[in-house]
Amino acid sequence: MILGLDVSTSITGATVMDKDGKCLYNEMWDTRNKSHFPDQYQKATLVKHKLLDIQDRFYIEQIYIEEPFTFFNSGGSKAKIMATLQRFNGIVAWLCYNTFDIKPQMITPMLARKTVGIKVSRGKKAKEVSFDFVLANEPTFVVEYTRHGNPKPGTMDRSDSWVIAKAGHILWNQKN
Numbered sequence: 526m527i528l529g530l531d532v533s534t535s536i537t538g539a540t541v542m543d544k545d546g547k548c549l550y551n552e553m554w555d556t557r558n559k560s561h562f563p564d565q566y567q568k569a570t571l572v573k574h575k576l577l578d579i580q581d582r583f584y585i586e587q588i589y590i591e592e593p594f595t596f597f598n599s600g601g602s603k604a605k606i607m608a609t610l611q612r613f614n615g616i617v618a619w620l621c622y623n624t625f626d627i628k629p630q631m632i633t634p635m636l637a638r639k640t641v642g643i644k645v646s647r648g649k650k651a652k653e654v655s656f657d658f659v660l661a662n663e664p665t666f667v668v669e670y671t672r673h674g675n676p677k678p679g680t681m682d683r684s685d686s687w688v689i690a691k692a693g694h695i696l697w698n699q700k701n
Contacts, residue, residue, distance in 0.1 A: 527697065528579065528588045529690025530629075532617045534568060534609060536679045538686030539575065541583050546694045548665050549583065551687055553679030565609070569616045576624045588621045588629040589693030590614065591637065591685060630693070634685070637692035652681055659684045 526549070531538035535557045541550035554575050556568040579585065593610045621629045638651065643658045645651045656676070659666050666687065669677045 526583050526585050526587075527690050527693045528583075528585045528621070528625075529686045529688075529693055530588070530590045530617065530621075531682050531685035531689060532590060532593070532610075532614045533682060534565065534613045536682045537572060537617070538679070538682030538684070539579070540683070540686040540690035541579060541585070542690045542694050544694075546691065548663055548687065548690075550579065551663075551666065551683050553682050555679060557678075565613050565616065568613065569620065572617055573620050573624070576620055580624055585625050585627065587693055587697050588625065588627050589632050589637075589689050589696075590618055590621070590629045591689050592631040592633045632689060632692055632696075634688075637688050640692040640695050641688055643688065652685070655688050656681055656684045659687050663687060 526544065527542045529540045529542070535555075537554045537556070539550065539552055539554060540548060542548055552575075554571060556562040556571055562568045562571065593607070593614050618629045618631075621627065634651065638645065638655060641658070643655055645654045660668065666684070668680055671677055
């Protein structure tokens, strides 16, 4: 089975797929509450417990983690935010290795989308196009909406983790 993660310091998406590409688990791990998660160590502790739960429920053979951005763009992330995300991403990668004894493979969002067959037209937002693709192609993907009609927080993270897991599934099958 394959574990796909979209790591963030606020909400992490996690998806488990079997060898046939069937989605068995698709959740978000919310660490936004600053009183419960004042720093990365408490957030990492929650992730560790979630990974242990996955280990108890599934036999994970491959782990794919979305590689965080490593470049600046106009209106994009600041250096401090990017450094924090990189650091937390590394913590989660190590937790995966420590829990499953599997070296996680980093995969860029662009490669993941391309591998899955998601085409983002110029001027379109990649996250939204990916979300629409998952909604159209994964019957088990459930979306809850806010009273304003927007997907609830964590939905896009779950969607992104599905894309990472699906790309991992495809890449793994191409190797074997």
